[in-house]
Amino acid sequence: SAVISQKPSRDICQRGTSLTIQCQVDSQVTMMFWYRQQPGQSLTLIATANQGSEATYESGFVIDKFPISRPNLTFSTLTVSNMSPEDSSIYLCSVEEGSGRAYEQYFGPGTRLTVT
């Protein structure tokens, strides 16, 4: 299974600033995903990032707020822009392995963001 690392593991940021989260995979993958997990809640999908194309955002998430880069098959970044305290969450990246519908997703350890 893929091994995924994220940087930073946690950060405390001031409102109005931006933070870029990095996700590195130890193998080449086509699909990468970014999730948000607010305190005490389940995971919410932010966007799907394919290498070589624009990210596809879920309802309620926009590119201006959460720009995503996917420069190659092993790396992606998510930026949380113009942060407010409501952006305090854990942000996780994941990758998909498998074929057709019989796939599995593997997750990074997450980035814990606190906005003050």
Place this chain on the structure above:
Amino acid sequence: DAKTTQPNSMESNEEEPVHLPCNHSTISGTDYIHWYRQLPSQGPEYVIHGLTSNVNNRMASLAIAEDRKSSTLILHRATLRDAAVYYCILSTSYDKVIFGPGTSLSVIP
């Protein structure tokens, strides 16, 4: 999107089997049933998935009802390390995994 329904929480005694139920009455014929779990302060981890037949792996077993409208994740012998939130998910599209609230499993020593 097809939805799943799980109990909010369950308790189990250590070293006893645990049966975690999931209802998915609107499942489509090609949806796979996936289970993930999230240990405290960690990202989710894949547990098991199946389509129609029961499945076993080193972590758990998945029992799927004949009409596929429900399934059960079976942990054969719960340990304290199995305390986690367990998510039952249908593959509602080719690429996305959409999480519901899941079942929070507590394991009592």
